[in-house]
Amino acid sequence: MNRRRIPLALALSAIVISALSAAEKPAMFRGDPAHTGVYDSPGIAQPVKVKWQFHTEGQVVSSPAVTDETVYVGSTDHYLYAIDRASGSQKWKFKTEGRVTSSPCVAGGAVYFGSYDGNFYAVDASSGAQKWKFPIPGERRFAAPHIHGATPAGETMPDPFDLYLSSPVVVSGVVYFGSEDNNVYAVDARHGTMLWKFPTGGPVESSPAVVDGVVYIGSQDWNIYALSAGKGTQLWKVPTGGPIDSSPAVSGGTAYIGSGDGSIYAVSAGGTKLPSFATTGFVDSSPAITDGTVYAASNDGYVYALNAGKLADVIWSYETGGPVPFSSPAVSGGVVYIGSHDDNVYALTADRGSKLWSFSTLGAVDSSPAVAAGVVYIGSDDQNLYALGADNGKELWSFPTSGHVFSSPTVAVGAVYVGSDDHHLYALRT
Numbered sequence: 001m002n003r004r005r006i007p008l009a010l011a012l013s014a015i016v017i018s019a020l021s022a023a024e025k026p027a028m029f030r031g032d033p034a035h036t037g038v039y040d041s042p043g044i045a046q047p048v049k050v051k052w053q054f055h056t057e058g059q060v061v062s063s064p065a066v067t068d069e070t071v072y073v074g075s076t077d078h079y080l081y082a083i084d085r086a087s088g089s090q091k092w093k094f095k096t097e098g099r100v101t102s103s104p105c106v107a108g109g110a111v112y113f114g115s116y117d118g119n120f121y122a123v124d125a126s127s128g129a130q131k132w133k134f135p136i137p138g139e140r141r142f143a144a145p146h147i148h149g150a151t152p153a154g155e156t157m158p159d160p161f162d163l164y165l166s167s168p169v170v171v172s173g174v175v176y177f178g179s180e181d182n183n184v185y186a187v188d189a190r191h192g193t194m195l196w197k198f199p200t201g202g203p204v205e206s207s208p209a210v211v212d213g214v215v216y217i218g219s220q221d222w223n224i225y226a227l228s229a230g231k232g233t234q235l236w237k238v239p240t241g242g243p244i245d246s247s248p249a250v251s252g253g254t255a256y257i258g259s260g261d262g263s264i265y266a267v268s269a270g271g272t273k274l275p276s277f278a279t280t281g282f283v284d285s286s287p288a289i290t291d292g293t294v295y296a297a298s299n300d301g302y303v304y305a306l307n308a309g310k311l312a313d314v315i316w317s318y319e320t321g322g323p324v325p326f327s328s329p330a331v332s333g334g335v336v337y338i339g340s341h342d343d344n345v346y347a348l349t350a351d352r353g354s355k356l357w358s359f360s361t362l363g364a365v366d367s368s369p370a371v372a373a374g375v376v377y378i379g380s381d382d383q384n385l386y387a388l389g390a391d392n393g394k395e396l397w398s399f400p401t402s403g404h405v406f407s408s409p410t411v412a413v414g415a416v417y418v419g420s421d422d423h424h425l426y427a428l429r430t
Contacts (some may be wrong), residue, residue: 003167026107027065028288029167030328031345034250035209037288037295038331052088056081060425065111070125072111074100080121082128083423088427091141092128094120107170114177120185122175122192133134133190136179141150141326167207167247174229176215178204178429181388184217184225186232196232200225202328207247207286209255214269216255224257225265236271243408247286249294256294258283264296266311277304277311286328288336293350295336303338303346305353320346326382347388387413 030037058077065072070091071083077100078297082091095189098117107110111129114120122131167176175189180203186195201221208217214235215227226235242260253269260282266274281299288295293315294306297402307313322342330337333357336348347356354364 001245002421026105026109026170027067028105029063029103029207030247030249033171033210035207035247035286036249036251036290037286037329039289053229053427054081054083054090054425055267056423057234058099058423060423061101065104065106066427067106067125071425071427072104072106072125073424074102074104074113074115076101077423078105078115078117080111080128081356082111082121083425085427094121094123094128094130095133102165105166105168105170105175107175108173110189112168112170112175112177114168114179114187116165116427119185119429120168120175120179122189131190134185134187134192134194136181136183136185136233141188166205169208169210171210176208176229178206178208178212178217178219180205182219182221184208184215184227186215187230189254193250193394198225198227198234202243205245206257209250210247212269216257216279217379218246218257218259221259222259223262224248224255225267226255226267226269226271236267238265238267238271238273240265241280246285249287249289251316252292254308256287256308256311258287258296258298260284262298262300264294264306264311266294266308275310277306277314279304280324284324288329288331289346290331291350295329295331295350297327297329299323299325301340301363302337302344303329303348303353305336315351318346318348318353318355347425357394365404 015366027109046386056075058075058133060075063076063250067087069085078096078098078100079093080100081093085092096115096117098115098391100113100115102114109125109372110122111125112122116138117385120134120136123129124131128372136371168175168177170189173189174195175187178184182202182204184198188195200219203220204217207217208215210229213229215229218224222240222243224240226239228235240259240261240263244257244259246258256264256266258264260280262279262283263276264283264287268274278427279300280304283298285294289308291375292308294308294311294397297303301323305315307315320340320342322340322376327338334350338346340346347352349356374404
């Protein structure tokens with residue numbers, strides 16, 4: 001996607017990664033280190049049954065990472081679990097002293113993840129033995145007075161929607177992640193030694209995208225940052241008008257990201273702020289990009305398709321029946337999929353924004369859809385996971401979990417894996 005000259009170290013790393021087995025290939029947030037939000041994998045269209053269900057002692061809001069043999073997922077019971085993909089039996093579990101709600105990244109035989117106990121961990125993917133632990137003493141839930149209009153207005157309280165930590169990305173033997181201690185970290189993936197940390201002026205819940213030796217990330221200090229992946233030096237900083245929870249998508253030498261000021265920003269790899277696009281609601285959703293178009297959603301209830309070269313050029317917009325605060329668009333096969341707080345999942349043509357179908361879940365949809373081979377998978381506050389036909393929105397099957405589904409589903413090796421607030425991780429297949 002990005003046509004800039006690729007540094008030798010990254011090129012060599014790409015050669016090494018391409019030689020690994022599928023089980024060893026990195027699995028990470030938004031599908032790839034650039035966070036493009038574009039998906040392509042086999043899907044399951046027939047009604048499913050429980051292949052297995054795995055019980056934890058806490059809510060499973062973490063999204064699972066799946067390899068050929070193992071499913072990795074965190075739980076609010078303070079454990080990271082490794083579960084046999086075929087049988088659903090526990091291979092091992094690793095205890096932390098805090099909730100594990102982040103989505104793990106699996107790369108190079110290790111699993112990387114953060115915990116609310118103030119540590120970032122690397123554990124052996126086969127045995128669960130701790131490889132290293134990196135302390136982050138300032139890790140915390142975001143708190144503020146009068147948050148979301150809560151009363152009394154003068155009381156400082158944690159954000160009830162602060163469910164996740166920044167998801168790690170592993171590139172060329174380095175793990176990158178943000179923290180609510182206001183820093184962005186780069187840690188040696190093998191030894192757990194800090195290579196660098198970069199201080200921002202606010203908590204960093206945004207997940208970093210890493211492309212061509214540059215780390216792109218947002219902060220709640222209202223700024224977008226580009227940092228040298230090798231040294232952590234600031235290449236540039238671009239201000240926005242609000243806090244940033246959105247994660248950047250990078251393509252064609254440009255980073256795209258949403259802000260709490262209601263705008264979607266585009267910044268060139270050189271740090272030039274390009275024309276932005278203003279919505280009338282905050283943008284915590286993370287954009288997707290493919291074929292020269294940026295797809296983004298806003299709390300104003302609209303889904304937008306914007307010209308990647310000039311965001312002010314709106315290709316189309318589609319109004320849902322409610323705000324879209326958290327669900328991020330997924331793109332596959334010429335279709336954009338998004339969930340809305342109006343209790344619907346929408347499928348829109350990528351070129352024109354025409355509604356192909358919508359599906360009512362009877363519960364607010366905050367999770368981001370996963371798309372695989374003609375099937376859309378999405379969880380809902382009505383405590384169901386749905387599989388919908390990508391072409392017509394027909395309900396292919398639904399699965400009740402008896403708990404809210406904030407976990408994003410993962411489709412791999414003929415099954416759908418998803419966590420639930422009912423304390424279970426489910427493996428579903430025909």
